[in-house]
Amino acid sequence: MARDDGAGRSLAWTDPNCPVARAADVIGDRWSLLIVRDAMDGARTFTDFQRRTGIARNILTDRLRKLAAHGLITQVEAPSGKRRRYALTAAGEDLFPVIVTLRQWGERHAFEPGEPHSVLVDEHGAVVPRVVPAAADGRPLTSETTSVRGRE
Amino acid sequence: MARDDGAGRSLAWTDPNCPVARAADVIGDRWSLLIVRDAMDGARTFTDFQRRTGIARNILTDRLRKLAAHGLITQVEAPSGKRRRYALTAAGEDLFPVIVTLRQWGERHAFEPGEPHSVLVDEHGAVVPRVVPAAADGRPLTSETTSVRGRE
DNA sequence: CAGAATGGTTTCATTGCGCAACTCATTGGA
DNA sequence: TCCAATGAGTTGCGCAATGAAACCATTCTG
Numbered sequence: 001m002a003r004d005d006g007a008g009r010s011l012a013w014t015d016p017n018c019p020v021a022r023a024a025d026v027i028g029d030r031w032s033l034l035i036v037r038d039a040m041d042g043a044r045t046f047t048d049f050q051r052r053t054g055i056a057r058n059i060l061t062d063r064l065r066k067l068a069a070h071g072l073i074t075q076v077e078a079p080s081g082k083r084r085r086y087a088l089t090a091a092g093e094d095l096f097p098v099i100v101t102l103r104q105w106g107e108r109h110a111f112e113p114g115e116p117h118s119v120l121v122d123e124h125g126a127v128v129p130r131v132v133p134a135a136a137d138g139r140p141l142t143s144e145t146t147s148v149r150g151r152e
Numbered sequence: 153m154a155r156d157d158g159a160g161r162s163l164a165w166t167d168p169n170c171p172v173a174r175a176a177d178v179i180g181d182r183w184s185l186l187i188v189r190d191a192m193d194g195a196r197t198f199t200d201f202q203r204r205t206g207i208a209r210n211i212l213t214d215r216l217r218k219l220a221a222h223g224l225i226t227q228v229e230a231p232s233g234k235r236r237r238y239a240l241t242a243a244g245e246d247l248f249p250v251i252v253t254l255r256q257w258g259e260r261h262a263f264e265p266g267e268p269h270s271v272l273v274d275e276h277g278a279v280v281p282r283v284v285p286a287a288a289d290g291r292p293l294t295s296e297t298t299s300v301r302g303r304e
Numbered sequence: 305c306a307g308a309a310t311g312g313t314t315t316c317a318t319t320g321c322g323c324a325a326c327t328c329a330t331t332g333g334a
Numbered sequence: 335t336c337c338a339a340t341g342a343g344t345t346g347c348g349c350a351a352t353g354a355a356a357c358c359a360t361t362c363t364g
Contacts, residue, residue, distance in 0.1 A: 015205075017269045019258025020189050020251060026262060030180040037172050040295035046342050053167070056322045061343055071261070083330075083341070088295075091261045096295045098257055099172060100285045101249040106171025109223070109243045110178060117169045118302035122287050128298060133252045133283045135274050143192035143240075143248045146280060150270035198311050208353045213312060235310075235361070 017150070026070045027095070031055050031063050033102075036088070036095050039073065044085040067092070101131050169302070178222045179247070183207050183215050185254075188240070188247050191225065196237040219244070253283050 015021035027033050031053065035043075038052045050060055064086065067073045072092035075084045103120060111117050120128045133141045167173035179185050183205065187195075190204045202212055216238065219225045224244035227236045255272060263269050272280045285293045 015186070018189075019255045019262060019269050021186060021258075022262035023254045023258035024182045024185050028180070028182040028185060030176045033176050033180060034167070034173060037170075041300055047340085050342095056324095057343070058323095058345085059321065093295060094261060095257055096293075097253040097283055097285055098250065099295075100293075101253045101283075102175045103171045105247055105250055106173075106175035109246065110171060110174035116302070117171050118300050120298050121301050122293055123297050125301070126288060128285060128293060129288055131249055131253075131283060131285045133249055133280060136278060136281055141248075141252075141274055141280060143245060143251075145275050146272050148193055148270050149273050149277070150268065199309085202311095208355095209312070210314080210354090211352065214351095 018148075023098075026072070027098075029063075031059060032067060033099075035060075035063055035067060036072065036092060037099055039086065039088045039092065040096065040099060044087070045083070046086075049086075097131065100128065104128075104130055170300075175250075178224070179250075181215075183211060184219060185251075187212075187215055187219060188224065188244060189251055191238065191240045191244065192248065192251060196239065197235070198238075201238075249283065252280065256280075256282055 027036065034053045034055075035049055038049055041052075043049050043052055046060065046064070049055070049064070050057060053060070055063070064073065068075070070091075071089055072095070073086050073088055076087045077084055100120065107117060107119070122128060133146075135141055179188065186205045186207075187201055190201055193204075195201050195204055198212065198216070201207070201216070202209060205212070207215070216225065220227070222243075223241055224247070225238050226241055228239050229236055252272065259269060259271070274280060285298075287293055
């Protein structure tokens with residue numbers, strides 16, 4: 001994993017050994033997250049992202065670079081003289097559970113009852129069920145029943 | 153759900169009917185997320201949050217207010233003349249799956265192999281298994297096998 | 305009761321962000 | 335082939351957000 005930002009300066013992690021803090025340093029701003037969301041939803045070109053997010057172009061340039069520096073996206077060469085396209089790396093694709101849980105939280109808590117919003121469906125059009133952290137035996141876990149080990 | 157920020161101005165949602173964008177508008181900055189993380193991990197007072205996150209005090213004031221305005225935390229009155237404490241609301245607690253997936257992503261992609269980091273364990277000390285979105289029949293889902301319905 | 309700790313607020317310099325205009329390469333059409 | 339359109343940025347400017355430090359009012363503690 002890359003340890004420097006787009007300009008080559010080394011990153012001072014907010015909290016050196018907390019994975020949540022490190023993840024937040026990478027995608028913890030509004031735009032990076034939405035860029036990844038749109039990439040998962042089919043966005044491939046600079047203008048795709050610009051149109052969907054409404055982000056300023058200079059900021060989009062910056063975020064695409066940073067996401068690339070962090071190994072979440074890459075520019076893939078097109079076969080013939082076609083333009084290059086952006087694509088998620090494995091690490092970027094791996095954010096899928098984060099996007100899904102965030103989406104489900106938003107559905108439950110950021111909309112008025114009855115207010116329309118988009119929904120995530122599987123190949124058969126069935127709504128994706130609520131994602132819940134669970135123990136190995138399937139028992140659902142909450143912040144009450146879990147704790148962080150190894151924080152210094 | 154509250155529709156105004158701490159100063160009473162109305163919020164212009166980044167993307168009006170995308171739950172991911174709305175969630176990002178609420179917790180999409182580095183600090184809000186870490187404050188919620190620490191609240192889940194036992195932080196209750198202003199100084200708890202300040203010490204754990206290292207955030208500037210004026211920004212902490214601002215974020216606590218905004219999180220309260222969005223209904224994620226509240227100030228609970230203490231019995232006698234004791235100081236009030238911050239506590240997560242149900243909506244705040246409900247961010248648990250988001251924090252967990254973010255943590256698990258960070259563990260996999262924001263650390264060098266072998267680099268130490270904290271881990272999330274259940275009441276018996278067992279590491280929390282990887283959280284994966286799944287269809288109703290238990291089949292794991294990815295961004296390839298899902299799509300967003302209802303985006304205008 | 306005095307001093308320290310808690311829970312902020314204010315001030316001010318620095319940084320980041322959004323908008324608009326501009327550049328430059330690629331591509332498509334007459 | 336030449337010109338227009340589109341894609342992918344870059345630059346400059348003004349405003350809003352951030353961070354460090356100082357200041358202040360309560361509330362504990364010895």
